[in-house]
Amino acid sequence: MSERFSPSGTLGAMHIETIAPPDLDWQEEALCAQTGSDFFFPEPGSSVREAKRICALCPIRSACLEYALDHDERFGVWGGLSEKERLELRRAAH
Numbered sequence: 001m002s003e004r005f006s007p008s009g010t011l012g013a014m015h016i017e018t019i020a021p022p023d024l025d026w027q028e029e030a031l032c033a034q035t036g037s038d039f040f041f042p043e044p045g046s047s048v049r050e051a052k053r054i055c056a057l058c059p060i061r062s063a064c065l066e067y068a069l070d071h072d073e074r075f076g077v078w079g080g081l082s083e084k085e086r087l088e089l090r091r092a093a094h
């Protein structure tokens, strides 16, 4: 990932690409905008521990997770949960 930092103070590059502009307001406090998106979209088999640690401190964690679940985000860590954990959460809800 070449774009580590988001100049507008919103989510990292890959998050940005998947979110429509009207949904961006809640992301102004996103901690991942300050750390870069690499932690949140690790290579397959890499640890997501650092991303989860950052998410645990993020003030918009709930909104982020809700967004990811609502939009069926399949890749990366959102709201402190990995893709696998979000899938398990979705399955448990049905």
Ligand code: SF4
Pocket: 011, 030, 031, 032, 033, 040, 054, 055, 056, 058, 059, 060, 061, 062, 064, 065, 077, 078, 079, 080
């Ligand atoms: S909860 Fe995690 S992925 Fe979501 S905005 Fe905060 S730091 Fe980024």
